[in-house]
Amino acid sequence: MSSEPAITVSHLTKEYVLGLTGRTNSLATITRDLFRSSARRTREPRGRFRALDDVTFDVAPGEVVGVIGKNGAGKSTLLKILSRITHPTTGYVELVGRVGSLLEVGTGFHPELTGIENVYLNGAILGMTRREIDERLDRIVDFADVSRFLETPVKRYSSGMRVRLAFAVAAHLEPEILVIDEVLSVGDAGFQSRCLDKMRTIASEDGRTVLYVSHNLVSVEHLCQRSALLVDGRLEFDGSTHEAIDRHLATFRQSEYGEATGVFDLVDGDRSTGNYDAVFRRVDLRPRGGELSDTVRMGDSLQVEIEVEGLDEMPEAVVIATVGSSTFQCLFRIHENMKRITAPHERCTRETIVLNIPMLPLTPGEYHIDLQVKGSDVRGVIDHVSRAATFSVVSADVLGTGFQYTSHDGPMLVAWDWELRPTRVDA
Amino acid sequence: MTAAAAGASTRRTRIDSSRRWLPDTRELIAYQQLVVLFGRRDLTARYRQTVFGSLWVFAGPLVSAGLFSFVFGRVADLPTNGVPYFVFSYAGLLAWNLFSGVLTGASTSMTGNGGLITKVYFPRLVIPLSTTASTLLNTAISFCVMVVLLLISGVGISWQIVLLPLWLTPAAFLAMGSALVLTSFAVTYRDINYVTPLATQLLLFLSPVAYSLEAVPPDLRNLYLLNPLTSIVEGCRWSLLGGSELPPAWAIAYSAAVAIGTLLVGLIVFTRREPGFADVI
Numbered sequence: 223m224s225s226e227p228a229i230t231v232s233h234l235t236k237e238y239v240l241g242l243t244g245r246t247n248s249l250a251t252i253t254r255d256l257f258r259s260s261a262r263r264t265r266e267p268r269g270r271f272r273a274l275d276d277v278t279f280d281v282a283p284g285e286v287v288g289v290i291g292k293n294g295a296g297k298s299t300l301l302k303i304l305s306r307i308t309h310p311t312t313g314y315v316e317l318v319g320r321v322g323s324l325l326e327v328g329t330g331f332h333p334e335l336t337g338i339e340n341v342y343l344n345g346a347i348l349g350m351t352r353r354e355i356d357e358r359l360d361r362i363v364d365f366a367d368v369s370r371f372l373e374t375p376v377k378r379y380s381s382g383m384r385v386r387l388a389f390a391v392a393a394h395l396e397p398e399i400l401v402i403d404e405v406l407s408v409g410d411a412g413f414q415s416r417c418l419d420k421m422r423t424i425a426s427e428d429g430r431t432v433l434y435v436s437h438n439l440v441s442v443e444h445l446c447q448r449s450a451l452l453v454d455g456r457l458e459f460d461g462s463t464h465e466a467i468d469r470h471l472a473t474f475r476q477s478e479y480g481e482a483t484g485v486f487d488l489v490d491g492d493r494s495t496g497n498y499d500a501v502f503r504r505v506d507l508r509p510r511g512g513e514l515s516d517t518v519r520m521g522d523s524l525q526v527e528i529e530v531e532g533l534d535e536m537p538e539a540v541v542i543a544t545v546g547s548s549t550f551q552c553l554f555r556i557h558e559n560m561k562r563i564t565a566p567h568e569r570c571t572r573e574t575i576v577l578n579i580p581m582l583p584l585t586p587g588e589y590h591i592d593l594q595v596k597g598s599d600v601r602g603v604i605d606h607v608s609r610a611a612t613f614s615v616v617s618a619d620v621l622g623t624g625f626q627y628t629s630h631d632g633p634m635l636v637a638w639d640w641e642l643r644p645t646r647v648d649a
Numbered sequence: 650m651t652a653a654a655a656g657a658s659t660r661r662t663r664i665d666s667s668r669r670w671l672p673d674t675r676e677l678i679a680y681q682q683l684v685v686l687f688g689r690r691d692l693t694a695r696y697r698q699t700v701f702g703s704l705w706v707f708a709g710p711l712v713s714a715g716l717f718s719f720v721f722g723r724v725a726d727l728p729t730n731g732v733p734y735f736v737f738s739y740a741g742l743l744a745w746n747l748f749s750g751v752l753t754g755a756s757t758s759m760t761g762n763g764g765l766i767t768k769v770y771f772p773r774l775v776i777p778l779s780t781t782a783s784t785l786l787n788t789a790i791s792f793c794v795m796v797v798l799l800l801i802s803g804v805g806i807s808w809q810i811v812l813l814p815l816w817l818t819p820a821a822f823l824a825m826g827s828a829l830v831l832t833s834f835a836v837t838y839r840d841i842n843y844v845t846p847l848a849t850q851l852l853l854f855l856s857p858v859a860y861s862l863e864a865v866p867p868d869l870r871n872l873y874l875l876n877p878l879t880s881i882v883e884g885c886r887w888s889l890l891g892g893s894e895l896p897p898a899w900a901i902a903y904s905a906a907v908a909i910g911t912l913l914v915g916l917i918v919f920t921r922r923e924p925g926f927a928d929v930i
Contacts, residue, residue: 238928302927303664304664305769305770306662306664306770307766307767307768307769307770307927308924308927308928309664309665309666309668309924309925310664310665310666311666312666313665314663314664314665314666315662315663315664315665316661316662316663316664317661317662317663317664318660318661319660320660321662323769323770325768325769332690332694334693334694334697334698335690335693335694335697339690339693342686343686343687343690346680346682346683346686347683347765347769347771348769349680349771351682352682375697
């Protein structure tokens with residue numbers, strides 16, 4: 223096998239002329255403009271918009287690469303160019319091998335035709351020959367689980383059945399290069415996991431080159447070792463999926479609030495009780511001990527840095543961190559006596575307590591941390607800040623199966639182990 | 650199969666901003682099956698859930714011929730060179746329906762399949778080719794009916810019938826070429842989809858379909874022959890009914906040249922504009 227890349231993307235740029243697409247100057251507009259002063263004329267903005275801006279990368283044969291980015295970052299444009307639906311403005315793409323693209327499940331299904339007729343039609347649209355479809359028909363029908371309805375027009379299918387059949391056709395296409403966009407946004411959970419498994423098989427066992435675009439970060443993490451992050455049409459990062467996702471989440475947070483997050487000033491925090499002999503000044507959150515952020519990926523560690531003032535005078539104090547959610551005031555609580563916290567330095571007025579949680583046991587959602595410091599008698603509250611820090615947990619492929627946790631799976635993530643043992647039946 | 654697979658595994662595709670002048674015939678051949686399947690999709694879908702099914706194929710030309718017989722044959726009493734008017738107009742409609750079928754099918758092929766064009770790649774020419782294929786099938790069926798009509802009516806079949814493709818081919822070329830230009834621009838200017846049926850209707854009455862060229866005043870005939878369809882329809886009738894006179898040789902050559910030229914222009918316009926379809930549709 224040669225070391226030549228399966229996909230070469232070189233300085234790819236796609237420009238759209240704004241106002242040209244879909245908005246032709248109609249006669250009505252033109253006539254109206256005749257009677258208007260030039261200032262009031264309907265002006266079509268003819269600005270240019272760069273959907274892709276000088277994107278360059280290679281994909282080796284057999285590699286599975288994810289493409290992530292916000293809406294409008296250029297992911298779909300990239301896939302449209304790769305699947306030859308639209309042409310680039312400048313730059314080029316070179317593909318070695320047959321390309322199969324799956325941009326939207328069920329494109330080309332005709333409602334009046336039966337399931338089996340549509341399998342042949344859809345297969346041909348995707349570039350399969352009749353013989354290839356003949357050979358794969360049984361597997362396609364098995365996978366889609368629609369054998370009873372093959373002679374039924376597709377218009378009578380449920381939407382789930384339609385999606386299953388369409389994915390089955392595309393998944394059995396077996397091209398050397400497979401380009402996939404957001405297929406998993408449809409279908410029930412069971413089918414989604416089957417699709418993920420199938421895609422994993424396509425990618426790993428069959429040694430195909432796959433480019434996978436999704437908003438579903440769990441599935442990207444599950445399938446891809448490497449990912450490209452697009453921001454405003456530019457290739458912002460190309461490397462490990464984990465880092466790409468971290469950066470993606472960081473850009474997401476930054477643009478939403480305008481500044482880096484994960485920093486909480488507590489000087490004016492929400493305080494209820496206390497004698498304030500010591501006070502919390504601020505909290506910093508560092509997922510995986512790295513950059514400041516208030517977005518933690520499931521299963522990651524979280525470092526909480528709490529800056530306090532005046533605690534050096536109270537060696538017997540107890541620090542309490544309570545993690546809660548919108549539905550549960552307290553999910554878990556961490557107590558620690560200051561006596562047990564090691565300090566490699568001389569105590570001073572302002573200090574930072576570093577709390578490390580090796581695996582944050584939470585599923586995706588919004589959470590908050592309450593901070594309290596109490597005297598040795600436990601009743602005397604010294605300082606208490608409600609909602610000292612808020613953070614969100616986002617999905618990650620913690621099980622290694624691509625399973626996506628939601629709020630329905632409860633707030634807690636625990637470690638477990640299964641085992642199967644024979645049961646002895648004594649007669 | 651293995652050889653083809655090995656060939657496919659080293660297939661290289663380069664995607665850039667360059668544009669071709671003429672369609673990639675090798676690629677079209679690779680997609681020939683899709684032409685058949687699209688054509689079959691149109692035909693089967695059209696007659697699904699109908700009681701008479703594909704019998705409806707016969708209805709159109711027979712009803713039109715019947716209507717023409719009444720209006721032009723009985724009311725206007727136009728000359729038909731001794732052929733029963735029904736058979737006369739049916740012969741004209743055979744050529745006309747091929748032309749208008751190809752034109753209508755292919756001219757709406759891009760705007761009518763926007764969902765596919767923005768989602769999947771295949772040579773776009775596959776769609777107009779498949780609508781043309783299904784029109785050709787309809788023409789073949791109409792031809793069988795024509796033969797039956799010729800035998801029943803006692804007109805009989807003359808040797809010229811073997812020359813029929815000579816007239817039908819330029820009719821298809823003319824329609825295909827115009828349709829390719831129309832559909833390429835209809836992607837941006839939808840007005841074309843409203844203009845085409847009107848223009849087609851106008852053209853039906855400007856061509857000698859319901860009447861013969863003989864019925865046209867002599868001083869207008871040369872003007873008439875500038876419409877390439879005139880010689881084609883007249884020639885068709887000459888092949889099917891015999892007896893009548895052929896249009897002058899220059900008019901036949903002119904029609905053939907216009908048909909080939911139109912097809913070429915259509916193919917070039919379509920191929921040049923094809924890369925932009927998905928962006929504007």
